[in-house]
Amino acid sequence: MPTTIATDVRGAIKTALAGVAANIYDAVPEAPIVPAIICIPDSPYMELEVLGKTTIRVKLNYTITACVAYFSNAAALDNLEQMVISILGALNASKYELSIVERPSVTEVGTTTLLVSDIRLSVRYEQTA
């Protein structure tokens, strides 16, 4: 059965994050229910960095966005920090390259105010027939 990025990369990330106390989305949701973790493509999304072209191998870059409700600044930041640490712990497999966690920022989705922070993640993927 051929591999797909949806199943073997985004799905695997979602599975790895299953232990974190949050709603996990492996694509952009219409209305996330907080606390939430959203796995979305980063830019550049796919990098070709190995030799040869008989097999397609790419480095995929993702943004793991951690979202918490923003009611009280101090509590929201604490919740976000705890969620980020949980995410970093859940993604401890050697195949995941975690580089940085972006500064928290306030975002409005619909009528909900969220405190969000982006985690940069890279993973290598090989397409098999």
Added chain:
Amino acid sequence: MPTTVITGRDVTFTLDSASYDAQATSAVLSCETIIETYQTLDGRAYKSVDKQWTFTIELLQDWGAASSLFEAMWTDAEAAPNTALTVAFTAVTGAAFSFTVLPIFPTAGGAAPGALTDTWTMTVIGTPTETFS
């Protein structure tokens, strides 16, 4: 004639019959030619006296993986440091080179948080045999 452009994705090679495409990010076959210059009474004279070929590859470390290339190279360097390994290097379809290199010990480890990489600079024994078609 039309412009010809080949890229790193055209490059393939096998080392000791193992394909390294999946791990290698760069592969370069190069030669340092030693040319001596003599200042004669008639002016400068040049003589090519020696050549040393080198095969340099950059790789992603794969310690611990099934059929690890790094572990295979370590074993070769430890058990048979003077036994040459055969390399078949294709720059692009129609330009292939075959030669032998001596094994070297790969590096283990690196800096956080990126992928661990290594550069193998291997001395080529003699001169590569080219096949242009």
